[in-house]
Amino acid sequence: MQRSRFGLGWMTVVFLFLYLPIFTLVVFSFNDSKLATQWGGFTLKWYAEILNDREVREALWLSLKIAFLTATASVVLGTLAAFAMVRYTKFKGRTLFSGMVNAPLVMPEVIIGLSLLLMLVSVQRAFGVPERGVLTIWLGHSLLGMAYAAVVVQSRLLELDKSLEEAAMDLGCRPHEVFRLVTLPMIAPSLLSAWLLTFTISLDDVVLSAFLSGPGSTTLPIVIFSRARLGMSPTINAIAAIMIFIVAAGVIFGSLWLARAEKRRAEEQAAAYREALPSP
Numbered sequence: 001m002q003r004s005r006f007g008l009g010w011m012t013v014v015f016l017f018l019y020l021p022i023f024t025l026v027v028f029s030f031n032d033s034k035l036a037t038q039w040g041g042f043t044l045k046w047y048a049e050i051l052n053d054r055e056v057r058e059a060l061w062l063s064l065k066i067a068f069l070t071a072t073a074s075v076v077l078g079t080l081a082a083f084a085m086v087r088y089t090k091f092k093g094r095t096l097f098s099g100m101v102n103a104p105l106v107m108p109e110v111i112i113g114l115s116l117l118l119m120l121v122s123v124q125r126a127f128g129v130p131e132r133g134v135l136t137i138w139l140g141h142s143l144l145g146m147a148y149a150a151v152v153v154q155s156r157l158l159e160l161d162k163s164l165e166e167a168a169m170d171l172g173c174r175p176h177e178v179f180r181l182v183t184l185p186m187i188a189p190s191l192l193s194a195w196l197l198t199f200t201i202s203l204d205d206v207v208l209s210a211f212l213s214g215p216g217s218t219t220l221p222i223v224i225f226s227r228a229r230l231g232m233s234p235t236i237n238a239i240a241a242i243m244i245f246i247v248a249a250g251v252i253f254g255s256l257w258l259a260r261a262e263k264r265r266a267e268e269q270a271a272a273y274r275e276a277l278p279s280p
Helices: 002-028 045-051 054-087 094-106 109-127 134-159 162-170 175-203 207-212 220-228 234-276
Strands: none
Touching (some): 002 234, 045 054, 045 234, 054 094, 054 134, 054 175, 054 234, 109 134, 134 207, 175 234, 207 220, 220 234
16 A cells, blocks of 8 residues: 555656646746746737747648658658568568667657758769759658657557458468558557657757758747747747647547557457357
């Protein structure tokens, strides 16, 4: 009994430490006072100011666009990498390939950003393209996101029952049909999880964006960081609160979709099992 109380109390302290600052930030985004740390009443004027702030609107739209493209590319590339590491375990250079895929997970973002910057500058001097902007930010974010997506999809592939795919091939399905009709529906929850994860990582990335951005391609986190250096204001709180709302809505939607998909899959498996049982 004492252990359970201690565990509950410890978890409460941990969650308060993690989420109380976020809750405080959201609350003070409705603060009527110009001082970010002194409550002066409830207001929505800081959100209205954001709507009139062209720099913030353009940065938010750019961040959402890059995050969407990054998440999509990361899931595709990460899925291909996960399949190569799980289904083809004995090809030459597998250890090197696995290490290169997972390297962005443990390598500091400063090193990744600096390396990409030096490479892109060299390529631009040799060929004239690409100029630093949306494309270079997307490439950097996709490199980082692919590593996270590969880990998520790989963990799901390791749990799959290969007999289902073998049964589909015995019934006449070709490899691409097996992937589309059997494998893809079973790994769909992990694909959505990887998409949401990489979308969030791209949306709030500062380091890579700072190295790879150019004139006219400033993302929202860079705008927030640059304005916060001049002093905190309720406008920054409102901008951060909007990002929190966007991420929270995506996580809630994804969690509900995953729970519904998991429930539907369990019901389908139970129905198939009942049909396979011999009739009395």
